Amino acid sequence: MRYVDIDELRLRDGWLEEAEAATRAVVQNGAVPGERDQIWRDVKAKLADLLHDKCWFCETPIPRSDNAVDHFRPKGRVSDAKQEHSGYRWLAFERGNFRYACTYCNSRRIDVEHGTSGGKADRFPLVDEAARVYEVDVTTLDFSDLLRTVRKEQPEILDPCDLEDWKLLGCQRENGHPCPTSSDKSVVDRVQKSIEVYHLNHEPTCKQRHREAVMLLEAVREAKAAFLRIDDTNPDTKADFRGIAKRIQRMINRKAPYSGEMIFLLRGQRSPDHPWIRQLLEL
Numbered sequence: 001m002r003y004v005d006i007d008e009l010r011l012r013d014g015w016l017e018e019a020e021a022a023t024r025a026v027v028q029n030g031a032v033p034g035e036r037d038q039i040w041r042d043v044k045a046k047l048a049d050l051l052h053d054k055c056w057f058c059e060t061p062i063p064r065s066d067n068a069v070d071h072f073r074p075k076g077r078v079s080d081a082k083q084e085h086s087g088y089r090w091l092a093f094e095r096g097n098f099r100y101a102c103t104y105c106n107s108r109r110i111d112v113e114h115g116t117s118g119g120k121a122d123r124f125p126l127v128d129e130a131a132r133v134y135e136v137d138v139t140t141l142d143f144s145d146l147l148r149t150v151r152k153e154q155p156e157i158l159d160p161c162d163l164e165d166w167k168l169l170g171c172q173r174e175n176g177h178p179c180p181t182s183s184d185k186s187v188v189d190r191v192q193k194s195i196e197v198y199h200l201n202h203e204p205t206c207k208q209r210h211r212e213a214v215m216l217l218e219a220v221r222e223a224k225a226a227f228l229r230i231d232d233t234n235p236d237t238k239a240d241f242r243g244i245a246k247r248i249q250r251m252i253n254r255k256a257p258y259s260g261e262m263i264f265l266l267r268g269q270r271s272p273d274h275p276w277i278r279q280l281l282e283l
């Protein structure tokens, strides 16, 4: 997972006005959000651009998908809510509620062969269920700042649009399975819940993540050896090292698949003998 700054989303002329009119139709006249789905479909390609056509939750490249715009707070029902919840309908056209997602993160799927299941669908668990917002007062609603209505809610699942959340998700070098980056209980709980809700342990995805991890760690081994061979009187030795360091940099660059997890693995390789690893991570 990587941080995505959703404020970077560039909208065409008139989009905000259409979104506000659609929100008014939903909250004031009871219209169904899905009837105006063109409004969020309209920004799908621009959302994809923000993370180089990768899913914002799992960082798998998405070649094509129909339902790639996820509503972080579900617009229909919310299955994690303690009482019946008819969805955060007033956020159906709010750009700050959009996430770009692959089919496995976004839709409920069961992988019978490997015994995993998940997919966000209508899920939205909170750290403190008592803070859940069920309805909004339409008469006092500020249409220019709709997210204000939910700021007391703390999502239990990791949010790629939060500055810190992405740093909490890592993966195991031996099999590509997702894992927390800290043993802090609140982190472990949130990561486990995210693995379940986004189906991050979907075996084919773990396999791809593992492949990247193997390539990364192989390159790190090569780079460490090349670094120790650097001989100031022989420029070739420096060039050899730099070539491998560049490859590693590409694997942790935000364009690369699973780059957040690769950053976590590279962090684990830091040592006083290899200051270049810290320098790559700071780039």
Ligand SMILES: [Zn+2]
Binding pocket: 055, 056, 057, 058, 059, 060, 101, 102, 103, 104, 105, 106
């Ligand atoms: Zn995904």
